[in-house]
Amino acid sequence: MLDLTLPETAFMNTVLREAAQLAVAIQAESAASAMLKEDSTPVTVADFAIQAVVACRLRAAFPDTVLVAEERAATLRAAGQEEMLHRIAAFVARVIPGATGAAVCDWIDEGMGEPGDRFWTLDPIDGTKGYRRGGHYATALALIENGTVRCGGMACPVMAADCAADKMGGGILALATRNGGAGYTPLNATDTGFLPLSVSACTEPARARLMRSYESGHTNVEELETVAAHLGIPPDQCVRMDSQAKYACMAAGRAELLFRLLSPAQPDYRECIWDQAAGALIIEAAGGKVTDLRGHPLDFSQGRKLTNNTGVFASNGPLHEAGLRALEHTLKP
Ligand code: AMP
Ligand code: MG
Numbered sequence: 309m310l311d312l313t314l315p316e317t318a319f320m321n322t323v324l325r326e327a328a329q330l331a332v333a334i335q336a337e338s339a340a341s342a343m344l345k346e347d348s349t350p351v352t353v354a355d356f357a358i359q360a361v362v363a364c365r366l367r368a369a370f371p372d373t374v375l376v377a378e379e380r381a382a383t384l385r386a387a388g389q390e391e392m393l394h395r396i397a398a399f400v401a402r403v404i405p406g407a408t409g410a411a412v413c414d415w416i417d418e419g420m421g422e423p424g425d426r427f428w429t430l431d432p433i434d435g436t437k438g439y440r441r442g443g444h445y446a447t448a449l450a451l452i453e454n455g456t457v458r459c460g461g462m463a464c465p466v467m468a469a470d471c472a473a474d475k476m477g478g479g480i481l482a483l484a485t486r487n488g489g490a491g492y493t494p495l496n497a498t499d500t501g502f503l504p505l506s507v508s509a510c511t512e513p514a515r516a517r518l519m520r521s522y523e524s525g526h527t528n529v530e531e532l533e534t535v536a537a538h539l540g541i542p543p544d545q546c547v548r549m550d551s552q553a554k555y556a557c558m559a560a561g562r563a564e565l566l567f568r569l570l571s572p573a574q575p576d577y578r579e580c581i582w583d584q585a586a587g588a589l590i591i592e593a594a595g596g597k598v599t600d601l602r603g604h605p606l607d608f609s610q611g612r613k614l615t616n617n618t619g620v621f622a623s624n625g626p627l628h629e630a631g632l633r634a635l636e637h638t639l640k641p
Contacts (some may be wrong), residue, residue, distance in 0.1 A: 310483060310502055315369070316451055317483055318569035320461035322367045324481055326403055327358045327447040328463040328495055331433060332479075333539040334399055335547055342440060343383065343392065350436050353392070355379050356416055357399040358432035363418040364411075366428060376612060377419025379450060379584050382615040385413055423611050425582070426453045431582035435551025437523055443547040444476070444522075450585035455609030459485040460586030464553040469494040471560035473547045475518070482556045484586075484593035490559055505594040507624040508561040513634075514540035516627055519557065522548040528569040531638050537641055538634040553556035553624065555587030559594035566591075566628050566636075569601065578613040584620060591622050598622040601639060603632045 312321060319559060336355040341351035359379045366373050384393045393409040400407040400415075421427055428451050433443035444467065451458035461483040467478035471492065479495035482505060491502035518541050521527045536546055547563060557563050570577055588598040588606055599605055600617035607616040623631050 309488045310485065310504075312483070312502065314459070316487065317461075317485060318461045319365070319369050320449055320459070320483055321481070323362055324449060324461050324463040325367070325495065326445055327362060327432070328465040328479055328481070330354065330358055330361065330399060330403065331439070331445070331447065331465050332404075335439065338395065342436070345383070351379060351437060352433065352439065353396050353399060354439065354440075355433045355436060356381075356384065356396045356412070359419055359430060360396070360400050360407070360415040361403055362430055362432065362447075362449065363393050363415040364624070367415075367418060373417050374418070374421035374424060375430060375431040376421050376427050377432065378418060379432060381413035381416040384416070399546065403550065423452070424577045426451070428452075429582045429585050430557070431552075431580075434583060435553065436549025441550075442582065443550045446551045446553045446556070448582060448586040450551050450589060451581075452585060452608050456486065456564050457585045457589040457608060459483070459488075461558055462552055462586045462590060463495065464551075465495065465558050467553055467556060469497070471548060471562050473517070473557045473562050477479040479572045482555060482559065482590050484590040486589065486593065488593070490590050490593035492556065492560065502566055503557075505559040505590065506561055507591070507594050507596040508545060508564050509626070510564045510624060511626045513627055513630045516545065517542055517562070518546045519554045519566040520546065520548055521565045522550040524591065525571055525573065527567070528572055531569050532567060535631075535639045538637050539565075539630060551588035552583065555591050558596060558622060558624070559590045561624075564624045565631055566622040567601075567631075568618070570619050578615050579617065579620060580613055581608055584614065588622070595625060596623060597625045597628045599632075601635050
């Protein structure tokens with residue numbers, strides 16, 4: 309059973325709700341305008357504001373903590389970014405009264421911690437492209453100890469209350485601990501409590517619902533089609549969705565297979581830990597299986613990236629072997 313009284317789960321339960329509210333408010337009020345980072349990926353007011361709030365809360369709740377998070381404040385501190393920083397600080401000040409631009413930058417840079425024996429990892433807005441497009445996105449937070457994800461949580465602010473992949477709704481919050489199971493609650497429910505998350509029992513590859521990134525540039529569409537064909541999965545059972553929200557869908561039994569194949573434009577891409585830690589644990593704690601594309605366990609002991617892994621393959625469990633065989637048949641050695 310998921311224990312919500314543990315300090316870590318109680319913390320995630322509170323801070324991820326705060327993150328979801330901020331993301332929704334910023335999207336409604338500021339059209340989620342973005343600037344580009346050095347790697348040409350977008351970052352919005354919400355990415356910065358949420359990282360600042362979670363870092364500040366984390367420091368207050370667990371003073372010795374180390375945080376490894378996606379964003380950094382260097383660009384905000386640069387000349388010409390005063391207006392952007394002012395907007396971020398105004399949103400942060402709604403939940404942390406008196407927050408200044410300088411304090412916000414310092415909180416964001418708490419995320420530059422060194423991944424060691426015990427640290428938290430945060431993606432303030434996973435699926436920034438989805439967030440800007442009106443698609444799915446998530447705030448993902450996880451605690452990693454000695455290379456193992458101990459607990460993880462994810463707010464998916466636009467997911468339907470039943471985690472169905474084909475519609476959107478008022479959002480859900482999913483939490484998991486290693487050996488303690490996974491649960492979720494609709495974000496706008498006051499009396500539902502946490503419901504158990506449990507993967508699908510499907511054992512027939514051809515009936516599997518397959519999830520992939522919405523962004524074609526984050527995967528290999530041609531190889532995905534070959535994998536699906538090899539498994540006998542028709543195109544209408546392939547679902548596109550942004551962010552780790554996919555992992556919540558799968559944990560809730562709404563999909564059976566999830567592939568992160570390597571884009572032909574970036575064959576050496578390695579996953580960032582904050583893009584996988586919370587989602588992978590939630591799937592595993594719901595009874596599913598997560599490996600890389602060769603069947604190796606994800607190795608969270610290598611710093612900010614999963615340098616020992618290529619891509620990610622998650623399944624409900626019974627279909628994992630079939631999925632790996634389809635990958636072996638499709639991917640070049
Ligand atoms: P998704 O919406 O599932 O594709 O996941 C979004 C995440 O994909 C973002 O947080 C990015 O960090 C990550 N991403 C960015 N570029 C790539 C890429 N070339 N291949 C795979 N993932 C990427
Ligand atoms: Mg991300």
